[in-house]
Amino acid sequence: MGPRAVVIGPPGAGKTTIGRLLAQRLDIAFRDTDDDIVQTAGRPIADIFANDGEPAFRAMEEDAVAVALREHDGVLALGGGSVLSERTRERLAGHPVVFLSVGLAEGARRAGLSTARPLLAGVNPRATFKALLDARLPIYRSVAAVEIVTDHVAITEVVEQVVAALSARSTASS
């Protein structure tokens, strides 16, 4: 059966926040592959990046996404870089993938507000974020079934837009 929604997008787009609220709204379970990785590794993500390096993290992430896509039938939020894996992109085919987009200024602000994100911890997080957006935007779009712009949109409103987009999509395909 698979997840009812798989939420992708750059750091700060709101995948974790919106995904959790969307699951509540639909009365189904929520899962975030970043949490799965932390649980399996027994260490925070920043620690995995610092001690094992990004490629090791990406390998763990690829496995975590594959397992979650098999096991989870609620809302699944992925880490922002998970779609860099071609295998993951192949595995996402046919799933209801929701791309939450966010622009540079708002995304950098939001990502800086919350938990440690090792990729953005360098000297110029804004430039890093811009490079990340430029490289990944076409990738997010290539795997997404729907795209929701989140800049200057309240969290509750984003959730409602996702609900509407998913139900329009399921009506269209039935």
Ligand SMILES: Nc1ncnc2c1ncn2[C@@H]1O[C@H](COP(=O)(O)OP(=O)(O)O)[C@@H](O)[C@H]1O
């Ligand atoms: N639409 C929104 N408007 C304002 N702040 C938001 C919005 N969506 C998310 N946020 C905030 O941005 C930060 C990052 O959200 P998070 O869900 O961790 O993003 P992601 O999982 O995509 O990296 C959090 O502080 C969250 O409350």
Ligand SMILES: O=C(O)C1=C[C@@H](OP(=O)(O)O)[C@@H](O)[C@H](O)C1
């Ligand atoms: O974009 C990325 O490469 C990453 C995003 C993070 O998740 P969020 O997108 O939920 O912040 C986390 O997986 C890791 O720090 C790497």
Ligand SMILES: [Mg+2]
């Ligand atoms: Mg997240």
